[in-house]
Amino acid sequence: MRRLLIVALAVLGLVACGTGSSNRDQVLVSAAASLTDAFAVIETEFELDHLDLDIVINHGGSSALREQILAGAPVDVFASANPVTMTQVLDEGFVVGDLVVFAVNSMAIAVPFGNPAGVIGLDDFADDAFLVGLCAQGVPCGDFARSVLANAGVDPAPDTNEPDVRALLTKIEAGELDTGIVYATDIAARADAVSGIDIAAEFNVRAEYPIAVLAEGENREGAEEFVSFVLSTRGQSILAEFGFAKP
Amino acid sequence: MSSRRARIQARPPVPLIALAVVGVSLFAVPLIGLAMQTPWTDLLTLLNGDIVRDAIWLSLLSATGATAIAFVLGVPLAWVLARVEFPGKSLIRGLVLLPLVLPPVVGGAALLFALGRRGVAGEPIYELTGLVLPFSTWGVVVAATFVAMPFLVITVEGALHNLDGKFEGAAATLGAGKWTVLRRVTLPMIAPSLISGLVLTWARALGEFGATITFAGNLQGRTQTLPLAVFVALETDRDTAVALSLGMVAISLAVLVVLRDRWWRSL
Structure with missing residues (x-):
């Protein structure tokens, strides 16, 4: 018991030092x-x-x-x-x-580097043959993606609704999803791991x-x-x- | 000796009591917060929504599936760890226990890179069978098994260690084969530990979040379990999120009630 207490105090001391030094x-x-x-x-x-x-x-x-x-x-x-x-x-x-x-x-279509599944555009988001990911509804990237799809008249069939855009990108980069809608900036940031397909300005949103x-x-x-x-x-x-x- | 113990009980040190009260409130206060946010009058309507029903069904299904797989694979693993001597055994035990300390999201990422359709093991599986684990209910079961099975293995291994070998020896002397001894003597003798191990495994699988959302994704009716539904509902519909959370608290309490003989009375 006493030994446990000493260990606990030592840990507390370390934590205190950690915060105190800054x-x-x-x-x-x-x-x-x-x-x-x-x-x-x-x-x-x-x-x-x-x-x-x-x-x-x-x-x-x-x-x-x-x-x-x-x-x-x-x-x-x-x-x-x-x-x-x-x-x-x-x-x-x-x-x-x-x-x-x-x-x-603005939003853009992301595909794994080199687009192995051959995604062409927004219409493919309604195609069950593709593994499609979106951000969940209520998350900005999910709401924007759904606005873009609605503007293009596409009723999406997502295979996953990711909690945030990074989680979605990770699965696209790993090649586990064929495509997803992310921010244009995400594609600029991960140009070595994902490829982008532009969304026509008439369907796109201004975030x-x-x-x-x-x-x-x-x-x-x-x-x-x-x-x-x-x-x-x-x-x-x-x-x-x-x-x-x-x- | 007994008089000393009586004296300690009569006058508990105040600082200890104070720290204990702080400790307990860490567990109690969040529950009070949850209860205060709960829209009690609409609770039944909220719990009857299709998102909630799908999530409950999928959670029960995947937790039960994970527990079944953990039973089939975990009991033999525990038996080998408890009864067979081989080099590198502590390494294997460490590997089995790793998911207990590993952040589940790391486990989920590791599963994705290993068992995804581009993964080391996932690619051959995909090419041979066409089976894609991520974004499928099977993926949820695999993620839940990964994080929950260690609970079964350690519980059963501990029980096997503490088992007095003379009963198994006696059965063998009386002519029972190894398989019969295992089935008729060993397993019944460790039954209480086995059951609590299974309940713990089931409960851990039911609460699984990080590995599931990272490996299996999140889709209502296919991969969206209760914890995922709570997380997503927090973004859009707080009342539903709170109702779902309350459901999970109720299930957790039920698990504790099932385990009460095992944990509470033995103390």
Whole structure:
């Protein structure tokens, strides 16, 4: 029993050291899964400029992130892939100040590298012969994909509804799915593992990414610095590198 | 000795009690949170929706299937680990227990790369039989078996270790063949452990999430089990998600009731 207690105290001590050694203030950013790569670079660049701040990014489906925020998670900044999820957070009184659209994305068809199954276009999403994946309904990439398909008059027959766009991409990259609808930026980011097929502009959607500082956060000042960095010329040029269009 | 024990029980140290209360509230508070979110008046309507019914049916089916496979493969595995000496045995045991500590999503990714139609084992299977495990109910069963079978193996192996060999020896002396001894003496003697191992396996399979969504995907009626339905419903329909969660709590409590003799009274 005594030995167990000593071990427990030692572990506690280690944990305390682990958190105590960093004297930078944390800024907790909840960002849509499709922002993963771009925000990794933004985080590095921002921290070079702000040595006193430590950006911690929590990635996930925008609606899962919304649930965490509505449940009171101490998030400083929310960057959503969908104005609707952001509006819900705003309506519940969790947003300080204004929503700003900081990036624009569109959708594209993703296939495993080299398109082994020979997918041609949106019509194939109704074909049972293909293994088709979409993001789940309620997740922005899933709702956008369904809007695109509806615009093209296609009634999809998905074999899986993935919880977020990264999970969908993983299965396409592995060649386990023949095709799926993802963000245009995802194809730019994974050009070595997936191939893209453009969606005609008449069917495509314009996906706006809003960002906001949150009331439940613990570092308002750091949060505002981070948001203005994302909106700055440097932030915008990083986003452009990853295939996002300017708002 | 007994008087000392009585004294300890009469005056429990306050800090210990305080920590214990904190510990217990870690388990109790989330349940209270869930209960407070529950739309009690609409509960029956919510539980009668087709998403919920499909998910419950698929979960019961896949958990039972996984338990059956775990029984057929896991009992022999436990027997070999308990009774046969061979080099590298601890390595094999470690391998069998790995899914207990491995994050299920890692297990799911490993299954996808191994048993997917482009995987090392999956590609030959696909070419020979046309069977594609991911995105099929079989994939759900495989994922659930992967994460749940270790529970059966350790429980049964432990029971076999503790078994007094003299009964099996006596049966053999009286002329029973090895197979008969296993069936008529060994298995009945470890029956309580076997049953609790099976219940644990079933419960773990029922709650499986990470490996399932990573390996088998998520489609209503085909691969969307209860935990997946809860996860997806949280995005779109919180009331249904809460109703589903409550159903899972009820099933978990039922499992504990089934196991009460095994765990609670023996303490």
